[in-house]
Amino acid sequence: MRRLALFSCVIALLLPLGCGGGSTRPSSVTVAIVDGVTGAAVGSPIGGNPGDAATVERPGYLRRDTLVPRDRTIALWPVTVDEAFVRALVYSDAPGRNRLERWPATTVPVARDFPADAIESVRPWVALVPSDTPLITVAVDPGAPEWSQLPPDTIGFAVRQIADSDAHIVTTRLVFRSTADRNDPPRFLHELGHALGLGHSTRLQDLMFPSTARTTSTFSADERVLLTMMYGHRRSGQVPPDNDQGLGTAPSGSVRSLIP
Incomplete structure (x- = not known):
């Protein structure tokens, strides 16, 4: 019996299970x-x-x-600028919700009257598809109640509904004070940047600078890197600087985000 037991253990060493029956960790x-x-x-x-x-x-x-x-x-x-640049534009500054927020897919239905040039501008990262059931809508509404919460010189804003459980953007409404503002490509694209999850930059050369004093009419090279990482390699819900080890631990429900 001792010889048989020894022989069995030798055979077991050649198999995924050891003689004691426990599993071994893969190489x-x-x-x-x-x-x-x-x-x-x-x-x-x-x-x-x-x-x-x-x-x-x-x-x-x-x-x-x-x-x-x-x-x-x-x-x-x-890091094309610095870590502060990434944090400001990519991570929500809402208390307790300092997370990356983005659409769960790279195809998002938009209103049928969505500007074609705006659709083309973000095509490298997100496909905006005109639809009768859009998730991104656009309105000219100088009487919207949200204006009272914003500086008087604000010309547009984005209202995003965010799922707390995974930080996915669920819907977004872009609102402009006038038709002229809505039809101005850089102003529209700035608000669309918010719709995709970007915050504000402090640099004039970035489209997400929160003023018409910005010196560009399209996303800067540094902003393009952010969008590439957000929609090409990252999931919503991760925390700064680039940590997704704790995904899935956020509370349920949703939160409304207003950003000019």
Whole structure:
């Protein structure tokens, strides 16, 4: 009987289960670290298994706290300006809700009278599809009650409904004070930036600068990086600087966000 037991243990060592019956952990795999915009390798790969917690720090990129993905590739967020720039434009500043907010899909139905040039401007990140049941609507309404909450020189605003459970944008209403404001491409595109989840910039060269004094009529190169990361590599609900390890822990319900 002793010889038989010894033989059984030797055989068991060749199988996924050891002699004691416990499971063994899979061997660590190689996880590539790449630039989220260019796809180029960034430094040496790391080891890990899908689902393992991983922290990656590389010069010129946000610190990434995530779980090793099944495709064994972690895309890092390039810091083209500084971390404060990313935080201001990407993460909601609502108390207790400092999270990335974006649409759950990259196809979003919009009103049928949505400007074609605006649809084309955001096509690299989101496909806006004219529909009879839009999730992004547009109105010229100088009598909207929200104006009383905003500075008197405000010419437009976005009202977003956000799902608390996952920080997905559910619906957005773009409102302008006049038809002329609505028909002005840079002003419209600024509000559309809010509809996609962007906040305000402090730089004149960015479309999301909150004034007509801005020096651009389209998204800057730095803003384009943000949109590429938000809609190409990230999920809503993650927290600064680039951490999605705690997704799924937010409360249920929804919150209304007003941003000019």
